[in-house]
Amino acid sequence: MCEVFFVLVQILLFFAEILNQKMLDKVKHIILVLSGKGGVGKSTVSTQLALALRESGFKVGLLDIDLCGPSVPYILGLEGQDVHQCDEGWVPVYVDSEKSLAVMSIGFLLKNRDDPVVWRGPKKTAMIRQFLTDVHWDELDFLVIDTPPGTSDEHITVMECMKEVKCDGAVLVTTPQEVAVDDVRKEVTFCRKTGIKILGIVENMSGFVCPHCSDCTNIFSTGGGSALAEMAKVPFLGTLPIDPRVGDLAGTGKSCLKELPDSPTSTTFREIVSILSK
Numbered sequence: 464m465c466e467v468f469f470v471l472v473q474i475l476l477f478f479a480e481i482l483n484q485k486m487l488d489k490v491k492h493i494i495l496v497l498s499g500k501g502g503v504g505k506s507t508v509s510t511q512l513a514l515a516l517r518e519s520g521f522k523v524g525l526l527d528i529d530l531c532g533p534s535v536p537y538i539l540g541l542e543g544q545d546v547h548q549c550d551e552g553w554v555p556v557y558v559d560s561e562k563s564l565a566v567m568s569i570g571f572l573l574k575n576r577d578d579p580v581v582w583r584g585p586k587k588t589a590m591i592r593q594f595l596t597d598v599h600w601d602e603l604d605f606l607v608i609d610t611p612p613g614t615s616d617e618h619i620t621v622m623e624c625m626k627e628v629k630c631d632g633a634v635l636v637t638t639p640q641e642v643a644v645d646d647v648r649k650e651v652t653f654c655r656k657t658g659i660k661i662l663g664i665v666e667n668m669s670g671f672v673c674p675h676c677s678d679c680t681n682i683f684s685t686g687g688g689s690a691l692a693e694m695a696k697v698p699f700l701g702t703l704p705i706d707p708r709v710g711d712l713a714g715t716g717k718s719c720l721k722e723l724p725d726s727p728t729s730t731t732f733r734e735i736v737s738i739l740s741k
């Protein structure tokens with residue numbers, strides 16, 4: 464009896480793996496965006512990175528698997544959009560008629576933005592697996608995956624699924640403060656233990672850009688991200704200052720590269736795109 468069950472599980476896993484590979488088959492590059500701590504700007508970085516890749520002419524998908532705080536639909540101004548089902552699974556929401564940016568988030572499945580997702584681990588794990596296997600992406604150059612903060616069950620599920628497909632690796636987001644850097648240090652260890660390559664570290668909220676004179680003032684200490692990158696021997700991808708104009712783009716779906724082409728934030732995103740697309 465036990466053996467029959469074991470064989471059945473193996474068969475199911477085999478088909479899940481095939482399905483997983485099939486859905487992500489047409490995706491050339493998969494990039495995870497991780498942070499050890501909440502509120503450091505991971506969703507902002509994921510979204511602006513997806514938009515910057517699109518501005519650079521790539522076809523992009525953005526998958527938000529932050530089940531407890533799905534903010535991508537809000538940031539992109541897509542709240543209230545419906546996700547449709549087709550024979551192969553879910554059809555993502557496209558931000559434009561050219562279908563240059565496809566988006567999937569649990570936020571599209573909640574009736575109300577304020578509805579909490581009160582699920583235990585196994586249900587969350589099943590949902591994440593489904594997100595990774597059942598979204599019908601068209602041909603994509605890049606799929607950016609926005610993850611929840613920390614190193615929880617959800618992360619382990621993502622890492623397990625990523626082993627079955629060709630994931631390029633993870634971009635780690637930190638802020639300059641020591642507590643955030645400490646948490647990202649744990650994330651570095653987590654990536655190493657789970658075999659995910661670290662593509663680099665981004666230091667967000669690094670200084671404040673004055674909206675009047677555009678001067679950048681370091682209100683916290685700086686350099687935590689680059690010091691960690693050096694210590695962990697991984698690339699440092701750059702700094703993004705606190706820029707109220709970037710904060711104001713949340714909810715509009717507008718790209719920083721397009722709206723604020725001369726800002727330090729756009730300069731850093733251009734560099735990140737050029738590193739990731741090499």
Ligand SMILES: Nc1ncnc2c1ncn2[C@@H]1O[C@H](COP(=O)(O)OP(=O)(O)OP(=O)(O)O)[C@@H](O)[C@H]1O
Nearest residue numbers: 501502503504505506507532704705706709710713
């Ligand atoms: N560089 C920046 N300049 C100005 N505002 C920023 C910047 N980065 C993030 N923010 C703002 O900080 C807040 C938190 O950002 P965001 O939601 O991206 O963080 P997060 O790490 O994804 O949070 P969570 O852990 O809840 O998922 C948002 O209001 C966002 O607009």
Ligand code: SF4
Nearest residue numbers: 673674675676677678
């Ligand atoms: S940075 Fe310059 S313009 Fe901005 S608040 Fe300070 S003094 Fe004023």
